Amino acid sequence: MRTTRPNKQISDFLARFKATINLNEKLIVEKKNRYYLLNKNLMTQLQEDFYHAGVYLGKTKRSRFFPSFTLLAMVARGRVNKIVVDRKTGWLFICGRDIFKRGILKTAGSMRKGDHALVVNQYGECLGFGVLLCNLHEERDTQKVVLKNISDIGDFLRRERKRI
Amino acid sequence: MSLMLSRDFFLDRYEELGWRFRKPEVKQSIRVNSANAEREEVIARLEAQGVRLNKISFLEEGYWVAKSKFSLGATPEYLLGLYSIQEAAAQIPVTLFSKIEGSHVLDACAAPGGKTVQLANLMKNTGVIVALDVKPRRLVALSNHLERCHVENTIVYMLDARKSSRLNMKFDRILLDVPCSGNFSTDSGWFSRRTINDVERHARLQRKILAEAVQILKADGEIVYSTCSLEPEENEFNVDWAVQTLDVELVDSDCYGEPAPTKIFGVELDGSIAKCKRIWPRLTQGFFVCKLRRKG
Numbered sequence: 001m002r003t004t005r006p007n008k009q010i011s012d013f014l015a016r017f018k019a020t021i022n023l024n025e026k027l028i029v030e031k032k033n034r035y036y037l038l039n040k041n042l043m044t045q046l047q048e049d050f051y052h053a054g055v056y057l058g059k060t061k062r063s064r065f066f067p068s069f070t071l072l073a074m075v076a077r078g079r080v081n082k083i084v085v086d087r088k089t090g091w092l093f094i095c096g097r098d099i100f101k102r103g104i105l106k107t108a109g110s111m112r113k114g115d116h117a118l119v120v121n122q123y124g125e126c127l128g129f130g131v132l133l134c135n136l137h138e139e140r141d142t143q144k145v146v147l148k149n150i151s152d153i154g155d156f157l158r159r160e161r162k163r164i
Numbered sequence: 165m166s167l168m169l170s171r172d173f174f175l176d177r178y179e180e181l182g183w184r185f186r187k188p189e190v191k192q193s194i195r196v197n198s199a200n201a202e203r204e205e206v207i208a209r210l211e212a213q214g215v216r217l218n219k220i221s222f223l224e225e226g227y228w229v230a231k232s233k234f235s236l237g238a239t240p241e242y243l244l245g246l247y248s249i250q251e252a253a254a255q256i257p258v259t260l261f262s263k264i265e266g267s268h269v270l271d272a273c274a275a276p277g278g279k280t281v282q283l284a285n286l287m288k289n290t291g292v293i294v295a296l297d298v299k300p301r302r303l304v305a306l307s308n309h310l311e312r313c314h315v316e317n318t319i320v321y322m323l324d325a326r327k328s329s330r331l332n333m334k335f336d337r338i339l340l341d342v343p344c345s346g347n348f349s350t351d352s353g354w355f356s357r358r359t360i361n362d363v364e365r366h367a368r369l370q371r372k373i374l375a376e377a378v379q380i381l382k383a384d385g386e387i388v389y390s391t392c393s394l395e396p397e398e399n400e401f402n403v404d405w406a407v408q409t410l411d412v413e414l415v416d417s418d419c420y421g422e423p424a425p426t427k428i429f430g431v432e433l434d435g436s437i438a439k440c441k442r443i444w445p446r447l448t449q450g451f452f453v454c455k456l457r458r459k460g
Contacts, residue, residue: 039316039317041291041292041317042292042317042319045268045292045294045319045333046319047319047321047331049321049322050319050320050321051303051307051320051321051322052303052306052307052310052318052319052320053318053319053320054316054317054318054319055314055316056307056310056311068311069311069312070311070314073314090240091240094240094243121240125240125244127240127244153240153243153244153312154243156243156308156311156312157237157238157243159304159308160305160308
């Protein structure tokens with residue numbers, strides 16, 4: 001376990017969404033390439049050999065950062081690239097599908113090709129994220145896939161299946 | 165022992181305890197994670213999808229699932245941590261703690277984490293929960309559960325509950341939802357697999373966990389002990405042993421269930437055992453729960 005520098009991994013990752021989030025670096029600990037955000041109370045209780053602690057932020061694997069869904073939910077509350085989708089589109093996204101233009105209710109932030117964007121439902125809850133395949137505002141074809149799914153909360157079920 | 169003999173053996177014991185076998189109809193139930201959403205909002209969202217829910221009268225955040233055309237373990241609301249699927253009787257133990265907000269809590273046998281999440285909810289993510297389990301696969305499930313439900317106040321260690329004093333910590337509240345032999349109402353093969361030897365093996369393990377927990381309990385601390393076993397060796401006999409041997413006494417468990425018997429198979433137990441609650445399977449699974457505190 002070690003407390004870590006403002007985890008460049010996390011800030012670099014969030015920059016792809018044009019997101020800024022203030023995480024107190026003194027309260028972030030790393031264990032086996034996994035990052036956790038603690039509060040002061042937890043920090044005083046933490047022992048070296050913990051398995052999980054506080055808020056799981058994500059992990060790095062082969063120098064790539066994989067965010068947790070809790071981190072994405074925290075980011076979704078602020079200013080960030082995001083698209084709001086209807087219920088059916090949200091459901092298909094959770095099942096691992098990409099997003100068609102017709103399922104998008106509204107957008108916020110930069111929507112240019114190659115940008116990353118969070119996918120949120122009509123309640124503002126984060127369902128995951130993906131990468132834009134076109135300049136969204138210039139795309140007229142509603143039947144076209146505009147966002148490629150990278151990660152979605154259906155992963156909780158897929159992880160369980162993997163364990164079985 | 166053949167299946168019929170095993171079944172008769174256990175059912176005879178239940179009759180001696182005052183319960184005659186009736187096929188239980190254990191209903192699915194959910195618990196709203198109030199830390200993540202308003203209860204009414206979650207219910208309204210599920211009902212808008214055609215799910216019919218009925219409030220469980222003895223639980224503040226629990227609902228019976230009366231009708232659902234799809235699995236409630238795969239909805240967006242579930243994956244967002246707005247509710248958990250948790251058997252009704254299993255929702256009871258955590259509700260027995262008093263003044264839990266801001267306290268230092270041990271969940272000694274935590275995985276897969278349903279009760280850990282419930283604790284975090286009741287604590288409003290304040291204080292500290294230390295959650296233990298021993299099996300790596302179960303720790304993965306626990307960790308996933310904490311992430312899904314956005315729990316913030318928990319530290320998980322891979323540690324056997326029988327060795328929890330190695331943490332060098334004292335706790336205000338300790339949840340002992342101990343490993344047990346289970347019961348037939350949620351396990352159709354139970355009678356063919358279980359013998360009295362299993363029951364006794366679990367009872368020995370549970371006593372060790374109880375004894376260890378008392379050592380790390382603060383002076384005004386509380387322990388909630390629960391099992392999903394119907395066997396008195398794992399329940400009344402173990403608690404009677406704890407009351408006689410360890411520095412703890414029983415406190416009334418103000419919850420669903422019937423008072424535990426104080427005379428079992430001809431053995432007279434401490435009268436305070438009636439403060440424990442025994443839940444025979446019907447709408448819920450079979451369950452046993454009690455609350456202990458330090459003497460004096």
